[in-house]
Amino acid sequence: MQSDFKLAVLIDGDNIPSAYVKEMMEEIAKYGNPTIKRIYGDWTIPTVAKWKNVLLENAINPVQQYAYTTGKNSTDSAMIIDAMDILYSGKVDGFCLVSSDSDFTRLATRLREAGMKVIGIGEKKTPEPFIVACDKFIYIEILKNRAKENETSSTSNKTSRKNDYDKITPKVVKLISSTISDLADDDGWAFLGDVGSLLQKKQPNFDSRNYGFEKLTPLINSIGKFEIEQRDSYKGKFKLIYVRNRKK
Structure with a gap:
């Protein structure tokens, strides 16, 4: 906040x-x-x-x-x-x-x-x-x-709640892929924080929670068409996440 x-x-x-x-x-x-x-x-x-x-x-x-x-x-x-x-x-x-x-x-x-x-x-x-x-x-x-x-954490209810979320369609995958390409360096890598910001500008209602994921990283990882890499930040105080389109 x-x-x-x-x-x-x-x-x-x-x-x-x-x-x-x-x-x-x-x-x-x-x-x-x-x-x-x-x-x-x-x-x-x-x-x-x-x-x-x-x-x-x-x-x-x-x-x-x-x-x-x-x-x-x-x-x-x-x-x-x-x-x-x-x-x-x-x-x-x-x-x-x-x-x-x-x-x-x-x-x-x-x-x-x-x-x-x-x-x-x-x-x-x-x-x-x-x-x-x-x-x-x-x-x-x-x-x-x-x-x-918050009301329940039972396995049966978790399964039923999957129907409450949007499906990850080819249109969503294309949006993420094109956004990564827009920000990629010469090796195809883009900082995930920048990717999230640009996705929000392109589509204000884009939210990983719409698809059942609390964060963007697990959403992208679940699709299977992107590579994710963690790198040390300046002075190694925390990790930075980079992503790129998986080579065909």
Whole structure:
């Protein structure tokens, strides 16, 4: 966690399930200090009532937004207005927008234009335009899987959870291979840290956890088409991992 990197966390209460708030806040804490935490919704309607039990536990400030007009999403408007107010206040270094709604695509783009880092969190149904408008996009399904793993560690349940993850398709393998090639030295080797950073820029929702791996190294190793090498760092204090495409 970057304790000096301040984040504004804005949550669309109408469009996000409440079951995994604890895991969501733990994930956000990896990227910075969430100094502003707000959730938007009409708290007078039953559909958002389940949020109320978790707001105090996670110090999230609920913002009441009445649905004045049928067919209009007033929650979106309130979030966008608040986001711009926070941006101009200069109190944060980045934003975490929690929603599966493509209506926040322009907001994410505008915040990045202003030099803000934007992290998106939403379900896999989130439209592609919102995903690519963020610097990084995290699927809530990853957090659900983590919660399940915390609940039980039996072999039978581990087997059944394999179905919860995405398959490593030829498209994913090609993305990793081309990224390695983009960064490779004359011998074909690329520093894995740089590979991970470039993968994130090319595809903001790329995450090894989508495929059941906590880190990028075991994901790449499982594919069988790449070579991995550990090297001593400067003064040998720790190991650096390099990767290259396996020669045909």
